[in-house]
Every structure is written in structure tokens, then in C-alpha cells.
Amino acid sequence: MNVVFVGAHQDDEMNCLGTLIKYSRRGDRVSVITISNGDKGAQYDPSIPHEEVARIRMAESAAIMEALGGTYHCLGQEDEQIVDNREVREGLTRLLRQLRADVVITCPPQDYNPDHYITGEITYHAVMLTTVRTMYEDVPILDATPAMYYTDTCAGLHFEPMFYVDISDVFAYKCELLQHFKTQMINMQVFGGYDLVTYSEIMNRFRGLQCGVRYAEAFRAETRWPRARPGVLLP
Template sequence: MNQSPPIRNVALAFLAHPDDAEFLCAGTLLRLVEHDWEIHIATATAGDCGSITLPADQIAKVRRGEAATGARMLGATYHCLEESDVNVVFDKTANRKVIDLFRRIAPSLVFTHPRLDYMSDHEQVHQLARSAAFAYSIPNASPLPLLPGSTIPWLYYCDPIEGCDPYSGKVVRPTVHVNITQVMDRKSEILACHASQREWLRAHHGMDEYIESMKRHGAMRGHQVGIEYAESFLQHQGHPFPRSDILSELFGINYIQ
């Protein structure tokens, strides 16, 4: 399916948890802002399991605030669907929420998790995003008004954690790289908004260097195409999604000089 330039320059990053967008695609979102795109970041959960010291309601409040602050710094609007960490499932209720979210935003470009990733929440959000991307522009799919320019969007999958298929251990081969070198400092500042997660990751994952780990991944992907930092994506090209590559059209085949 070839697609002409979108009527609505609206991008949505729909991911599982607060800070996922900052790790996985915030650099590309910043580049889209430079091209006058409207940006939305949505999470399935508020991150209610993201602490070993605070109860669920308190850490969720903290993380909603961190996510909203990061979105504002990026120039985006933040949305939360209020599902529960480690309990995200593809069911009728969640599917309804996500279709309605897409209906209100009417994105022409969507970023989400890959089909295979290190935890179930990510994989379930992948299914929810695919469903909503296909369905939201169908008139009878939601009782909400259908905005002008609503259409099946370009759909891109962010890297899995560490860039690897968790079942085979093989590095995923992306279809497009976006040069984020010039916005890496801003991406790092936005990720730093999620201060609560540095302690959580260090305690639960044995992982420190919250920002440095993000930079190392960007440097690994950048090295593959001869630049300093990149974010990499796999484009969904199945029927009836657009098969033209809007990221390459905006930023170059692999990267922008």
C-alpha cells in the first residue's frame, strides 16, 4: 500500500511504561518536532510496580508526573491508560481503550514495541497497538468522532531491549536508522526526568548507569551506519499498512548528513 503525504502530521508513541519512549524513540520524536509534527506519548500503565519501597499508588503517581514532565520537555502530550504493570493483556476492555485513544489522536505515524521482547507487557502492547492502528479509522470501530484525515498509519517497531530477539539472542536487523546525534543531549535530559527508575533498575535488574546504558545502545546502532548515535526501527509492511518509509523520506535512507 503506497501512501501520499499525510493530511495529519501526528505521531504517537504507544508503549508499555513510563520511560519506554525516552529509551526507545525520544530522539526520533525530537526530530519529528523539528519537522513540525504533533507528538503524543501514551503508556499502557503508570508504572505501579516500578519501586521496591513505595506502594503501587504512590509510585504510579510519581511516575505519571515524571512521564508528563518528560513529554512536556519533548513538546508532546502524555496519555496513560491506567492498566497495571505485569498485567497488561490483549482483551476486549484494553483493546477498546486503545482504539479510543487512537481515535482521539488520529495518528498518521505510530511507534510501539516489537512482537518479541523481554517482558509480556511489551509484547501485549505490541498486539494492542497493531489492533488499534488497523481499526481506529474504521467508522464503526469506536463511538468517538472520526477526525478528518484519520487513516491506517505508518507503523514502526522500536528495538527490543538490548536490540536482541529474547528467544534466539540474535540482534534484530532494523529496516531504518534515524540519526539522533544532534538531539542526544536533549534525549538524555528527558530520560533523566524518570529519576525513580534509576534506583528501581539498580535494585531489580542489577543495572546502574541509567542514561549511559541508553547511550551505549544508541552508539551501537549508530556504529552500524557510520554515525555517532541512532535509533533503529523495523517497519510493519503487511497489508493494508503503508509500505512507503516515511522515516527514510524525512531523515534519509539510513541517516541524515
Template sequence: MDTPRSLDALVVSPHPDDAELGMGGTILRLIRRGWTVGILDLTSGEPTPLGSVATRRRETAEANALLGNPWRENLGLPNRSLEPTLEHRRALAAVFRKVRPRLLFAPFWEDAHPDHSAATKLVEDARFWSKLSKSDIPGEPFHPSRILYYFSVHLKIVERPSFVVDVSDQHEEKLAALRCYRSQLVDNQPEGRPGVIDSVADRTRFWGHVVGVRHAEPFASREPIGLAGLGDLLL
């Protein structure tokens, strides 16, 4: 896939499927509004009980096609032992300089999965490094203007978002993209009990109910969010 000269938004995902789980509907919505969107998977996500590197690569390609084929790459960092090291920070900062996203999406900063919390720290640190001059990081200095955080968490919590996005029209397509990850989200789910995809649908239905739509995805921000106007608010 050709590397874009710049992106409107880059979603950084600890493993293939986290971007779809946390904000697949929003990705679809942004692309249909003309945004240039990219996804950077940090690890292969393997090994897993029913998966393999080749299987996950195929599943990711199928899911990405259903999202509208945003630019997507895998940074190849180690699954299960992802850490915000200086080496990994430099590699991620180089990607930021290459695709120059205005907006970054990272996993929510609190999670039981060590890879997820490490990914968040890595994104925040690499964003700062990306702007440094007089460094050995490839590319020209660049500073993404903002980080927003999506929820793909392994904690049994009710999210406390800063805002939610209406994804009612994208809901079924999001679920179709999730079903592409058969080895993770379909074939290994417990019989007779709700699975991961069921949980995702219930959560988006809950947040949609809160704001008066059918389905919505929650997001958090560490910093205040500025609005040009109130026209898009769901009142």
C-alpha cells in the first residue's frame, strides 16, 4: 500500500483487531467524510491459541478492506512483551514523521493488558520525540496536534468518555470487520455465553442510548477539546 504524504488521523493499535474493536465505526465514518485515515498495528498479536502470524495477517487484510482500505502497516514490535523503550519510541516517531498525522488515536491509558498500557505510553512519548530537531530519527520533525483515546480494554469497567461518536450507520459494517478475525473473536468464544463481539455491540448500544442514537463509540481526552461551534452536538 502506498504511503500517504500526510494523514488526517492515525490509529495506533497494540494488536491487529484493537482498532476495529475500539473505533471501527468511527474509522468508517471518517473515511466516508473524506478523511485520510491510517492504522498502525504495533505487533503481530501472535502467538494465540487458534491463530498464527499468517492467519492474523490474512484476517487483518480482510477486515481492513471492509473498513474502506485505510493505509495500514505493522511495526513488528514484540507481542506480549511490548515496552515503551527508547528503541521502540524512535521507530514509532519515525512513522509519525513519515505519515504526518494531524490527529492520533491511542488506546485508553488504563488497562489490564500490559501491551495496551505500554502502547499508550509509547504513543505519547513518540509524539514528543517526533518533533525534535537535531536527532537521528529519520524524516523531518513533525508534531501531531492532538491525541484522543479509544476503548479496547480488558478491564470490567464502564468507560468514562470525554465524548462519543454516533456510529449507528456504521454498526453492521463494524461487526462484519470484527468477524474477519475468526481466530480471535469467533472460533475461540465460549459456547452459551456472550462473546467479545456481543460485548462490543452491547457497549456501543449503551453509549448510543446515552446520547439518543442507536450505537456510539466512546473516546477520552487528557486535554480540553475545542469546538468551532455547536452544530454537530446531539442535543
């Protein structure tokens, strides 16, 4: 099975990284796509050129995907300025077709950052277009519209889980991989007083408490036709 996470920024996969690890370990192919290049992501040091920040952040996500035997792709929009337009829908649709996506995970519509919920909207439209024969005809359509899931929101606010994935057995490795996000580890330490590992410890423990395991990640399924599927395709 081919699993694709579509995020706004390099580190958004944090909310489903344990799940991606589990997919990878059972033999599924995993990929990450970001809509933005992450060029505004070094708030702790605004003197770093935006082009350099983008290069660093894309390399961070690529390193994690390499560790999981997957691939990383970026559509190159400007960080904190993501817009939904024909070009980005086409670019994402083409990528999802090329990756032969069976499951697509993305940012939830109720999240705090406009980049996040706009990314979810872009993904919603692109998933539909993956099977439309009269668009982007040079790239073969998918056999079926991918199943679609949304990750947790920041701090879990305004998010009622439908499904949980037990990541207790891979949580330590998730924390190890999160160390690749050096720019955001520093950002969160400077502005929030904690880092991605501490955040994950809190969030994944909280979601684990809800479903009776040590650590878990929470998801909602997109149930609008034709994205719904019988059963659960999460690991």
C-alpha cells in the first residue's frame, strides 16, 4: 500500500510520524509532500537567508523519509503564505498519481495555522482529482480515490478523534527521528520553552490515555464521497 502525508511545513508530519513508522515497518511505501518550502521557519534567527532556511528544512524532512525508505517532495509555495489555486491543485494531483496513493493523510480543517487548514483543503480537492480522467491526462489516473485521514490539531484543540493508532512500540524511534527537525526544535525551545519531543510526549501520552495504551496518535477520517472506505486503513 502507498501512504502519502501532505503537510504545510517540514515538521507537520510530527502528528503522524509514529503511524508512518508503523506503515513503513509493515512494508508499505511512505511519502511526505509539503506545500511550502518552509523558508520562514527560523524565527529564532531572522538573519539566516530565507533560501538557506528552505534548503535546511527540506533536507530535514528528506532525511526522515530516507530513514523510513520513503520519499520527500515539495511544491515550493512560500511559508506562511500558502494559497489554494489551480497550480497547486494540479501539482499535488500529479504527485499523488505518480506516487499511486492508496491512503492520504493531511492537516485538519480546524487547526490553528491558515497554512495548515488551507493545505487540508488543497489536499481534499487533489484527492478527488486523482481519478478524473479528463484532467492532467499525461499522468495515469489512480484505480480508486484514496482514503483520506486528518491528523490531530495543535494541542488537540477542537479535535474529536475517530481513530487511534497505538505507537507505543515505535515512540522512542519517533523521538529519535524528530531530532532531524533541528530548526523547529530550536524555534519551540526559544518561543515555547519546550521542543518537539516534549510536545509529542505530552500529546501522544494524552491520546494514549484516551484509548488505553501508553502512546497513541489520533485521526479523523474524511467521510465525504468518494473518500470514505469500509474498515480502517490505519496500521
